[in-house]
Amino acid sequence: MAGDDAGAKSSLQRGLAILRLLASTNDGGARLTDIARALELTPPTVHRLLKTLVEEGMVEPDRTTKRYRLGIDLFALAAQAGNPANLRDICRPILLRLSATLRDSIFLLVRSGFDAVCLDRSEGPFPIRSFTGDVGGRVTLGVGQGSLAILAFLHQEEREEVIRFNLPRMQGVGIIDEVYLRTEIARVRDLGYASRSTGLLPGMSGVAVPVLDRDGHAVAALSVGTISERLNEERLPVVVDILKREAASVSRQLNPFDPVLRRPAAVLGGGSA
Amino acid sequence: MAGDDAGAKSSLQRGLAILRLLASTNDGGARLTDIARALELTPPTVHRLLKTLVEEGMVEPDRTTKRYRLGIDLFALAAQAGNPANLRDICRPILLRLSATLRDSIFLLVRSGFDAVCLDRSEGPFPIRSFTGDVGGRVTLGVGQGSLAILAFLHQEEREEVIRFNLPRMQGVGIIDEVYLRTEIARVRDLGYASRSTGLLPGMSGVAVPVLDRDGHAVAALSVGTISERLNEERLPVVVDILKREAASVSRQLNPFDPVLRRPAAVLGGGSA
DNA sequence: GCCATCTATTCCGTATATCGGAAGCTTTTG
DNA sequence: CAAAAGCTTCCGATATACGGAATAGATGGC
Structure with missing residues (x-):
């Protein structure tokens, strides 16, 4: 029917959206709720996605500041790209x-x-x-x-x-x-x-x-x-x-x-x- | 405690696995079935994931060789971050x-x-x-x-x-x-x-x-x-x-x-x- | 030092997106 | 030109991701 929703759907898309968001927050990183707000997702969802991304090395949590930023694995990956x-x-x-x-x-x-x-x-x-x-x-x-x-x-x-x-x-x-x-x-x-x-x-x-x-x-x-x-x-x-x-x-x-x-x-x- | 399964589960993980795989195939890229075999996924699944990744600019298909490789967007993502x-x-x-x-x-x-x-x-x-x-x-x-x-x-x-x-x-x-x-x-x-x-x-x-x-x-x-x-x-x-x-x-x-x-x-x- | 507020995390029932078999279609190979 | 391999589409079953609600933790004001 009526064409493409711009809205993200799959969890893969959501995960990538998080990566993009983190990339755009120069160096400072973003907190979970910030991400949730920006992407119009609920905190639990963001939490789960972030957990996965962290496990995969794509995102690194800063324990002290509670902020998330892009992980080194992503940079390694991107370097190949x-x-x-x-x-x-x-x-x-x-x-x-x-x-x-x-x-x-x-x-x-x-x-x-x-x-x-x-x-x-x-x-x-x-x-x-x-x-x-x-x-x-x-x-x-x-x-x-x-x-x-x-x-x-x-x-x-x-x-x-x-x-x-x-x-x-x-x-x-x-x-x-x-x-x-x-x-x-x-x-x-x-x-x-x-x-x-x-x-x-x-x-x-x-x-x-x-x-x-x-x-x-x-x-x-x-x-x-x-x-x-x-x-x-x-x-x-x-x-x-x-x-x-x-x-x-x-x-x-x-x-x-x-x-x-x-x-x-x-x-x-x-x-x- | 019996530990972690290495097996990928979520589609986000599978998507990232594809990216990693493509990163490892230096520059040549990989075909759909190759990816499917390597990751032990079915072709339809890989196809869907690749489609998403391509839409998101993370992967680029080479129309002529039917190979997929990491997209420049991925590079740009990390480079700008x-x-x-x-x-x-x-x-x-x-x-x-x-x-x-x-x-x-x-x-x-x-x-x-x-x-x-x-x-x-x-x-x-x-x-x-x-x-x-x-x-x-x-x-x-x-x-x-x-x-x-x-x-x-x-x-x-x-x-x-x-x-x-x-x-x-x-x-x-x-x-x-x-x-x-x-x-x-x-x-x-x-x-x-x-x-x-x-x-x-x-x-x-x-x-x-x-x-x-x-x-x-x-x-x-x-x-x-x-x-x-x-x-x-x-x-x-x-x-x-x-x-x-x-x-x-x-x-x-x-x-x-x-x-x-x-x-x-x-x-x-x-x-x- | 205590309470109020905001944020992060866990739990769980529900709904939906993902999966993969099967079949059609296209391209490559012999 | 035929056969094989690869790619893509379809669809029903099921597993996965979702989000509300409640808990735990952190932060800041008084």
Whole structure:
């Protein structure tokens, strides 16, 4: 009948809701009754769920403060997640190298549904503001350079779906109409990078290149966030060049062997056999 | 008393079991029936649980390969959360600095039940082998330097409990008898670091220091893993010194204020007021 | 130091969500 | 192209999770 209730039903959903709630209460944790209130559950229910979660190591009770916070097991679990093909591990050294070389902040973004998620970041010396925020931060796919770089290099089909879904979500974030977005996407596909200062974050600017799979579709983006002055006409091409080189390196590591032909995938700059 | 059934019961537990299973299948993911078999559940059950987990963003299906893997949302969940006092965030730059300075691999370990879990690691240029493995990897508390450093600095009570529980688990990992383990613990407590090359991993060696809370009990360990030659009599004290300094710095950041007295906790090397 | 209030925990009958067998449908394999 | 394996849907029986109520414990005010 009439579609989805947004309301959580299964105990699994409730348990996950608790985890999410605890994640959002930065570091302080939450008490049982707080959780119950926030989730509109009764204290006994929360108590039971928490008990299970504690037993499973997902939640840790602070005996003294009577607060609950996320357990280490969850962090261990999550560390394994969001690491398709060890993307994060592969990119970590690259991020470090890039931020050291460029002296700017570097972001690694991946797609998650209709968002881009920051998988990792390496801080540069310049304080910056970004849509992406810290590791784990999300941004609507298409907003911001890294995010846009991913969107531009999705399968056409998926891209259309995302555009359709995200256009309404972009209202009030500067990208007003579809035509503009499509123009931008075309430009990014053409140039191979996203850089146009959107002016959404005053004084801030960025460049991003997609990390492509063997079919030429984006699996991630490497993005530089910095202050506008540091991305002038002179420096931009240099940065883009470096980024592209690193992105290609990542691609090579991601697709070491063609799964069908059992030989190194075709990427530019042939390495060792 | 006849103890706990290991068997999962509630659907929440089953769901978490799936997540753990997916975490253990490094990056490749698992198919529905594989999960069913591994967890001794029926396919319909797994199907329903997976459906929920996918809806909740904790698991991502790979349409093409019919495999399920942990979702980025799970990663984002944990990444955005305040860790136990942001331990990981605090330590990240330290790990990077250490691995850059020492040119060795650095591990951040925390206790989880009767195990130590690798919360983070920063790769050095020397390829190493370790018990800990990658981020999220677990090792029996007491096996390996980092793990031992934590065990040695637990509450006496907890320490005894862990020793009791873990001794049987250590069979065949080199630490054979209780006396030896206790001797090692005493030595670590005395020196303030764990370093003895256990010889369990030929050619590999390590040093670790505990990160202490305000009561002097371990909350984590910073650990260096490297090849034996790089931890000779000459270099070892230097490395230990650096590690201790960093561990103290972490402690200070973890316990910025004494919760009772509302003033900076007492740690060595008074910083700014 | 005592009482009032809020929170955490236990108990238990009820109701509902979960389970798994069976069968239909899809994809992979030979 | 046929067979097998895997995935998904359906549905009735049952076990599991739920929440009200009462107890125990903590916190704070007086």
